[in-house]
Amino acid sequence: MRTEIQAxxxxxxxxxxxxxxxxxxxxxxxxxxMRLRHDLQLLNDGxxxxxxxxxxxxxxxxxxxxxxxxxxxxxxxxxxxAYD
Numbered sequence: 096m097r098t099e100i101q102a103x104x105x106x107x108x109x110x111x112x113x114x115x116x117x118x119x120x121x122x123x124x125x126x127x128x129m130r131l132r133h134d135l136q137l138l139n140d141g142x143x144x145x146x147x148x149x150x151x152x153x154x155x156x157x158x159x160x161x162x163x164x165x166x167x168x169x170x171x172x173x174x175x176x177a178y179d
Contacts, residue, residue: 123152134177141174143167 124131132151135158138144144161146153167178 122155124155124158126151137174137177138162138165141170143170143174143178 132148135144135146135148135153139146139148143165144158146157146161162178165178167175170178
């Protein structure tokens with residue numbers, strides 16, 4: 096009986112350790128992503144979005160929300176490239 100409990104506990108521990116390796120979601124924008132930083136800065140400077148860019152990492156949900164609300168009809172070429 097005790098060995099069965101130990102076996103189940105080991106199996107559960109193995110599962111928990113393995114499952115965390117596959118949980119690879121990134122809910123935050125990586126601070127080292129210079130292309131994203133540049134694009135967001137262009138969009139912020141152009142008034143397309145309004146996201147605070149002084150503290151990284153930034154929540155991807157905030158970026159998505161700002162981009163979904165953006166008015167993109169009158170964007171210049173560089174700002175449109177940053178938006179795309």
